[in-house]
Amino acid sequence: HDKREFVCNMSVEHKSHDGHAHAQNHAMPMPMKRRMPQKRIPVTILTGFLGSGKTTLLNHILDDSTHGLRFAIIENEFGEVGIDEKIISEKSDEELIEVMNGCLCCTVRGDLVDSLKKLYSKISQFDAVIIETTGLADPAPVAQTFFVDDDIQSKFVLDGIITVVDCKHIIARLDEEKPEGVENEAVEQVAFADRILVNKTDLVDGKEITAIEARLRTISPEAPLIRCTHSKVDPMTLIKISAFSLERVSMMDPEFYDEDAENPEDSYRKISHDPGVTSISVRFDGFLNINKMQQLIRTIQDDLGANLYRYKGVLNVAGVRMKYVFQGVGMLYSGKFNGDWKDTDKRECRFVFIGKNIDAEGLNDSFLACKCSEKLRFDVGDKVQAKVQGKTPDEDGSWVNGTILKQWERGNPYRIELDDEEYTNVYGPVDEDDYVRAPEGFEEEKEYDEAKT
Secondary structure, rough: OOOOEEOOOOOOOOEOOOOEEEOOOOOEEEEOOOOOOOOOOEEEEEEOOOOHHHHHHHHHHOOOOOOOOEEEEEEEEEOOOOOOOHOOOOOOOEEEEEOOOOOOOOOOOHHHHHHHHHHHOOHHHHOOOEEEOOOOOOOOOHHHHHHHHHHHHHHHHEEEEEEEEEOOOHHHHHOOOOOOOOHHHHHHHOOOEEEEEOOHHOOOOOHHHHHHHHHHHHHHHOOOOOEEEOOOHHHHHHHOOOOHHHHHHHOOOOOOOOOOOOOOHHOOOOOOOOEEEEEEEEEEEEEEEEHHHHHHHHHHHHHHHEEEEEEEEEEOOOOOOOOEEEEEOOOEEEEEEEEEOOOOOOEEEEEEEEEEOOHHHHHHHHOOOOOOOEEEEEOOOOHHHHHHHOOOOOOEEEEEEEEEEEEEEOEEEEEEEEEOOOOEEEEEEOOOOOEEOOOOHHHHHHHHHHHHH
């Protein structure tokens, strides 16, 4: 057979007057061109609680040159200000669609469907889709999208759900008590996993890792566990693995998919999130004083502690050409300068904080107080007084005379040479009178010098 389908004209016999049968139609079979089936694109869902390492894993996948695959990335942010599209590796030329202000599992599922349909028109540009959900998302309704929408089901196939867990915090998240009727997202993320990355193993000892893995097995006994640090794993153990099983998931959760539902929306699980968990998003143009911001982070850590789930940002630091990227979970914080701002970039500051019982208004005001100008009060060569810290943290600092040697060094407004025997150099971390001030008579002396000039 030449693998063509045929449509045949019926050959109908009738009796003529001579009594012999004659064929009324001797038409030959006519070839009909077969409709080529649509290419179904594999989709991987990356999930895991806030701060587990999902974006870091995504960056590793995008930076890896061995798999030879091109991806379309769908990012989901919880909050009104997006951060991750500025954190995702700039080495990649993958297409990025950001779904904002809500969990994919609930309020913006329609946006996910729209994003997928738009992506399919660019099918020649990528080999697979990766969806990174917010850390507060239950992966089940996201997965349901690929079964209850006929158009999506004909174009995409769910390849697997990859869950990243943070060894340092996962047990506390699994044990967290929720209000009645509210699900524990961390438990759901583990339960629906096709692969579980046991991440940040460097932060706990061997016995703790064993206990964590035993706990994970009670929730998801079949999913392979992969130990890692900094989310470093071979991408091909996670992508194009055909791991998702509708039968397995339906046995675990009979409500996962109701194929008899008249309305597709009725097939989705109804999700209730903890109303005490909120986010604060801040964005402003201009510059930020990095020293004031880091002091603010320490204060927030002390005040919120375990209720501080996740925080991250990309900052336009005064006096520095590079972007400052920071992220943290609870008391663990990391930040570094990472890549120059491009001439075409809009230099702005973005923050997102997610936690329980957050004073949104107070945090917003505190962040705005970190805003500053690159134009400083004192010039190089000006005489000033610097508040120099005491020898112990409890000892009050003292005011010491000095001279401005340099402006904007390592994010500090001033480098000052003190008028002491060692000509000690110190930084003036903030351009305010609490840190650097003019000596008495400074303004009069400056006006005299300017007039003389």
